Amino acid sequence: MRNQQSGFTLIELMIGMLVGLIVLSGVIYAFLSTIRSSSDVLNGARLNRELDSVADIMIGELRRAGYVSGASSSNSPFTNGLTKDVYLDPLYGTGMQCILYSYDQNMNGTLDYASEFKGFRYVSSAQTIEFRSSANASTADTSCSDSSGTWVQLNDSSAIGFSDSLEFNLIQTCWPSTASCASPAALDSEVSVRKVEISIEAFARRDTAIRSRIVEAVRIPNNIKYE
Secondary structure, eight states, X not given: OOOOOOOOOHHHHHHHHHHXXXXXXXXXXXXXXXXXXXXXHHHHXXXXXXXXXXXXXXXXXXXXXXXXXXXXXXXXXXXXXXXXXXXXXXTSTTTTOEEEXXXXXXXXXXXXXXXXXXXXXXXXXXXXXXXXXXXXXXXXXTOOSGGGEEEEEOSOTTTEEEOTTOEEEEEEEEESTTOOOOSSOSSTXXXXXXXXXXXXXXXXXXXXXXXXXXXXXXXXXXXXXXX
């Protein structure tokens, strides 16, 4: 009597291997999709955190613009229009990409060029935002150039970059409505009420497709009163 041995044919083995590869491919795809999704979430969270930090610093600083300890409308250095507390440099960048501001940080009643004339600007070559930590007296309140002072990087350039759409917009409202908000004043007791609109768009360095945008309006509480 002849022994019979059962087993798989070559075709059955090939079909089994194909099915196994299909299942394995599905598992690998699901694993990679999970990793990708987790990476996107982490990059997006870090982007939003960095962007919020930059916006918070800008808003907090600009709200102090125009403050001088003990100053009144008659002796404020900003009343005569010769010194600007908030200014957009039209010669810098491709639009309003730099804002300058000043305030009495140490509350000594005067403005110190070395530490109290500040600014924010966009640097297109590095796609970063810089902060002016100190200024030179000659161009402190009107120039965003490199020679106007010491500029330092504000954001973590390894985490996020900023697009060319960064823009500041200074909106000035005069009171009364017939006032010119100019110096010398055409009318007594003219008041200039200001706010700054900030538009910032940033992207994650590790994945430039991940982007976020913030638009904020900052009220300048220190109005300028001309007499």
